[in-house]
Amino acid sequence: MYLYSNILGVFVFNQNLQIREKVLFSEQESREYLKILEKGEIPSQEKIFLEKFKSIKNLRLEPDDSVLSVINTLLMDFKDMFYERNLYLTKTQIRESVTDDLLIIQVSSSIMELGKSINLLTKRLREWYGYVLPEVEDKLQDNSAFSERVIEGYDRLRADFAVINGMGKKLSAEDMAEIKDFADSINLLQRQKESKELFLEKIMRKTCPNLTEVAGHLTGAKLLAIAGSLRNMVMMPASTIQLLGAEKALFRHMVTKSKSPKHGVIVEHPLLQRVSRQDKGKAARSLADKISLAVKVDYFKGNFIGDKLKAELEAKFR
Amino acid sequence: MYLYSNILGVFVFNQNLQIREKVLFSEQESREYLKILEKGEIPSQEKIFLEKFKSIKNLRLEPDDSVLSVINTLLMDFKDMFYERNLYLTKTQIRESVTDDLLIIQVSSSIMELGKSINLLTKRLREWYGYVLPEVEDKLQDNSAFSERVIEGYDRLRADFAVINGMGKKLSAEDMAEIKDFADSINLLQRQKESKELFLEKIMRKTCPNLTEVAGHLTGAKLLAIAGSLRNMVMMPASTIQLLGAEKALFRHMVTKSKSPKHGVIVEHPLLQRVSRQDKGKAARSLADKISLAVKVDYFKGNFIGDKLKAELEAKFR
Numbered sequence: 001m002y003l004y005s006n007i008l009g010v011f012v013f014n015q016n017l018q019i020r021e022k023v024l025f026s027e028q029e030s031r032e033y034l035k036i037l038e039k040g041e042i043p044s045q046e047k048i049f050l051e052k053f054k055s056i057k058n059l060r061l062e063p064d065d066s067v068l069s070v071i072n073t074l075l076m077d078f079k080d081m082f083y084e085r086n087l088y089l090t091k092t093q094i095r096e097s098v099t100d101d102l103l104i105i106q107v108s109s110s111i112m113e114l115g116k117s118i119n120l121l122t123k124r125l126r127e128w129y130g131y132v133l134p135e136v137e138d139k140l141q142d143n144s145a146f147s148e149r150v151i152e153g154y155d156r157l158r159a160d161f162a163v164i165n166g167m168g169k170k171l172s173a174e175d176m177a178e179i180k181d182f183a184d185s186i187n188l189l190q191r192q193k194e195s196k197e198l199f200l201e202k203i204m205r206k207t208c209p210n211l212t213e214v215a216g217h218l219t220g221a222k223l224l225a226i227a228g229s230l231r232n233m234v235m236m237p238a239s240t241i242q243l244l245g246a247e248k249a250l251f252r253h254m255v256t257k258s259k260s261p262k263h264g265v266i267v268e269h270p271l272l273q274r275v276s277r278q279d280k281g282k283a284a285r286s287l288a289d290k291i292s293l294a295v296k297v298d299y300f301k302g303n304f305i306g307d308k309l310k311a312e313l314e315a316k317f318r
Numbered sequence: 319m320y321l322y323s324n325i326l327g328v329f330v331f332n333q334n335l336q337i338r339e340k341v342l343f344s345e346q347e348s349r350e351y352l353k354i355l356e357k358g359e360i361p362s363q364e365k366i367f368l369e370k371f372k373s374i375k376n377l378r379l380e381p382d383d384s385v386l387s388v389i390n391t392l393l394m395d396f397k398d399m400f401y402e403r404n405l406y407l408t409k410t411q412i413r414e415s416v417t418d419d420l421l422i423i424q425v426s427s428s429i430m431e432l433g434k435s436i437n438l439l440t441k442r443l444r445e446w447y448g449y450v451l452p453e454v455e456d457k458l459q460d461n462s463a464f465s466e467r468v469i470e471g472y473d474r475l476r477a478d479f480a481v482i483n484g485m486g487k488k489l490s491a492e493d494m495a496e497i498k499d500f501a502d503s504i505n506l507l508q509r510q511k512e513s514k515e516l517f518l519e520k521i522m523r524k525t526c527p528n529l530t531e532v533a534g535h536l537t538g539a540k541l542l543a544i545a546g547s548l549r550n551m552v553m554m555p556a557s558t559i560q561l562l563g564a565e566k567a568l569f570r571h572m573v574t575k576s577k578s579p580k581h582g583v584i585v586e587h588p589l590l591q592r593v594s595r596q597d598k599g600k601a602a603r604s605l606a607d608k609i610s611l612a613v614k615v616d617y618f619k620g621n622f623i624g625d626k627l628k629a630e631l632e633a634k635f636r
Contacts, residue, residue, distance in 0.1 A: 088483075090485070091483065091484070091485040094452070094485040095485055095486065095487045096487075098449045098487040102449070103449070103489070103493060106442070106445065106446040106449075107496070109442055109445075110439070110442050110446065110500055113438050113439055113442050114439070114503075116435075116438065117434075117435035117438060117439060117507075120431050120434065120435060121428070121431055121432070121435060124424070124427055124428050124431050127424065127427075128424040128428070131416045131420070131421070131424075134412070165406075165409065166409070167408070167409035167412040167413055168413065169413045169414075169416040171421070174517075175421060178425070178514070178517050181510065181513065181514075182428055182510065182514070185432075185506060185507060185510040188503060188506055189435075189503060189507070192499065192500065192503040195499065196496070196500070199492075199496050
């Protein structure tokens with residue numbers, strides 16, 4: 001006798017390779033079956049049969065290839081059902097693969113790309129507006145403020161920066177309106193970026209509270225994006241986390257024996273901004289250690305220890 | 319006696335190097351003085367003195383260095399006036415350097431950069447929305463349409479593409495709102511780009527009607543942007559115009575003896591899109607010839623011959 005199971009159910013074949021008994025799975029049971037298989041355990045439905053036929057000595061669980069091909073022929077009756085169930089399971093798995101950390105990565109990447117666009121367009125606005133008020137351009141270093149000031153208008157800007165006998169050209173009202181429109185677009189992107197940053201902080205605090213507390217929501221999300229997923233990050237040693245984002249410098253170091261990088265994106269962390277140059281490497285290592293811990297606690301749904309980890313770090317680099 | 323002039327006016331010195339007579343310029347006259355000097359002509363005020371003192375044999379126009387240093391000391395009285403006049407003239411020249419073709423270049427560049435930003439952000443939107451409706455993504459190739467369809471909403475899209483048992487994950491209302499907001503921003507950039515394209519066509523038709531007619535306003539403006547100014551473009555041979563935008567391929571050809579490029583940005587022109595592959599080089603050359611002509615007519619404010627040039631081109635490649 002053979003006991004055979006797949007996503008459709010459990011089948012018992014007799015010596016003549018005819019189906020003697022069978023249990024068909026519901027869609028839900030098919031999913032559970034796959035999950036149990038992944039764990040290397042025996043599905044409960046199979047266990048029932050094993051119990052029932054335990055007196056039979058030659059009940060075989062792993063049919064050899066020749067028997068398997070016969071079994072597959074016998075199961076041709078279930079072909080359509082097999083196809084449908086398979087499609088259902090694949091779709092379900094795809095759906096379930098969209099985890100919260102992947103959504104975080106999309107939000108974080110969208111913030112980075114909004115930032116890139118804002119910079120690109122603000123550079124253009126600076127050059128364009130430089131024709132109108134060249135005196136003001138280098139006094140307004142802040143990109144996010146620049147478009148706002150342009151929107152406020154020429155007269156206001158000229159007054160604020162005391163430009164009396166300027167070298168700018170007074171453009172036509174139509175030209176000025178086009179510049180203002182352009183600044184409006186940049187400003188809207190800026191506001192979109194800010195709103196995405198708020199949203200990112202919210203979902204970061206929900207999905208990975210410890211990572212967020214230790215690394216900050218922006219840096220934490222960047223690390224996630226480079227690692228690809230929370231799961232990937234959990235499996236990384238702290239030294240890898242320390243260098244995430246410094247891949248280029250690392251490979252250059254490996255090829256040309258140039259200086260090895262001390263930190264990747266974690267350099268943006270307030271702690272690393274604060275410490276002196278010679279302490280940066282040490283601080284980066286400590287920070288990466290704590291991040292590595294925080295990520296593991298987040299992944300395995302542990303308690304909130306972010307504040308404790310952060311306090312330890314703060315104490316070390318006072 | 320010495321006749322000496324600068325932006326302040328014309329000075330006549332006697333043998334003892336004392337100012338004997340002088341005419342001071344108004345600001346307007348200073349500007350005219352510079353323009354006349356550029357042409358290599360003699361300013362009218364200087365001519366008056368030359369006429370007046372023509373009986374004097376040793377009236378010298380170009381004092382040697384030792385005399386010049388004495389003259390400069392004598393003119394120290396005019397130091398402040400000289401500084402102010404110089405500043406005024408420089409500012410005026412800077413102001414006058416902002417010509418219509420430079421404004422066109424800003425508008426054209428802003429369109430290119432809006433396009434780049436739209437592409438970058440739409441790529442992100444596609445990936446993000448791929449979690450929700452993976453079935454739709456590759457059926458909506460058009461980037462500008464994509465954000466609009468996302469804004470129209472999930473239900474509408476699902477109905478239009480007959481997605482019944484999809485593999486997308488139904489995200490929370492909050493997640494969906496963030497995606498829609500992001501799509502809204504892209505859509506606004508798209509509208510800004512379209513409005514800038516309309517404005518570009520308008521100022522192109524006004525500033526360089528012949529170039530616009532022959533090359534089209536988008537391609538024409540790109541050529542202008544690469545050349546740097548209408549003046550630069552006027553001084554280019556047609557063969558250079560033909561290759562504007564293909565600099566990389568050209569230098570690669572010069573260094574590695576790879577195939578020489580046949581055309582730069584003019585490849586976008588409808589004419590070049592229409593002709594067969596083997597005719598592309600020939601068509602590019604003809605088009606560049608006509609563009610070269612059109613640009614010269616525009617720069618020297620000639621009559622409108624764009625329609626004639628275009629008709630000749632059309633006739634050649636029917």
